[in-house]
Amino acid sequence: MGIAKPWADCLILRKRLEHTVLNGKRLKFEGTGMELFIERLKWIFFTIITFTLYGFTVPVRRKRWILAHIHFEEEELSNSYYDGKIGESIILNLILNTMNILSLGILYPFTKCVKLKHLANHSIINNQKIVFNGRAYDLLLHYILHFILIIITLGIYIFWLGISHTKWEVKNSHIEVKGLYENKKISILNIPFIIIIIIFGIYIISKTIIPFLNKTIDNKYLFWKNPSIIIQNIKFDF
Numbered sequence: 262m263g264i265a266k267p268w269a270d271c272l273i274l275r276k277r278l279e280h281t282v283l284n285g286k287r288l289k290f291e292g293t294g295m296e297l298f299i300e301r302l303k304w305i306f307f308t309i310i311t312f313t314l315y316g317f318t319v320p321v322r323r324k325r326w327i328l329a330h331i332h333f334e335e336e337e338l339s340n341s342y343y344d345g346k347i348g349e350s351i352i353l354n355l356i357l358n359t360m361n362i363l364s365l366g367i368l369y370p371f372t373k374c375v376k377l378k379h380l381a382n383h384s385i386i387n388n389q390k391i392v393f394n395g396r397a398y399d400l401l402l403h404y405i406l407h408f409i410l411i412i413i414t415l416g417i418y419i420f421w422l423g424i425s426h427t428k429w430e431v432k433n434s435h436i437e438v439k440g441l442y443e444n445k446k447i448s449i450l451n452i453p454f455i456i457i458i459i460i461f462g463i464y465i466i467s468k469t470i471i472p473f474l475n476k477t478i479d480n481k482y483l484f485w486k487n488p489s490i491i492i493q494n495i496k497f498d499f
Contacts, residue, residue: 268294395433
């Protein structure tokens with residue numbers, strides 16, 4: 262029934278952060294399963310009485326709770342918090358998810374880096390701001406490498422995906438240092454590129470997938486009887 266999930270989440274967070282080192286400083290998590298359990302009860306209660314509207318704010322509230330219980334190993338638990346605004350996070354997630362859908366997933370590495378950069382930009386640990394400087398190009402290569410390894414190992418490598426991705430995130434995360442690691446806003450030059458990708462994604466959908474689905478429905482094709490029908494009927498009419 263998920264009653265033990267808060268304790269499991271805290272155990273995973275504690276183990277993960279024990280192996281997370283930023284600028285030579287190891288992180289430590291002090292939250293307990295009981296505290297998270299009580300918070301979850303509050304979130305569920307308010308989500309119910311607001312007809313699920315409160316549920317949209319839960320991811321940010323959970324992030325705030327986690328940051329409030331994190332500190333550097335050799336420093337006391339103080340001045341650790343997440344200062345991101347709930348409305349801003351909801352709008353950002355909506356935009357990024359829309360971009361992923363319209364670009365058929367092509368922009369996922371870019372949107373993932375934008376989200377990680379946003380989270381880092383609002384994360385403060387022991388009064389020190391965190392910086393994420395990972396690039397979408399590097400993340401794309403990371404995913405391609407994982408895909409190749411999954412094929413080579415006949416799917417066995419999939420069990421290492423989570424830890425590998427976590428290592429990549431931590432590798433590209435740092436404590437903000439003036440002149441060295443600073444949070445930078447996404448260049449406005451990326452906007453035309455994003456628009457082009459979205460338009461291209463819409464064009465591909467309108468010219469290939471939608472006509473194929475319409476033809477399949479009209480002619481009552483049965484995929485399980487003739488799988489090759491997909492290849493035979495998709496036409497790129499550019």
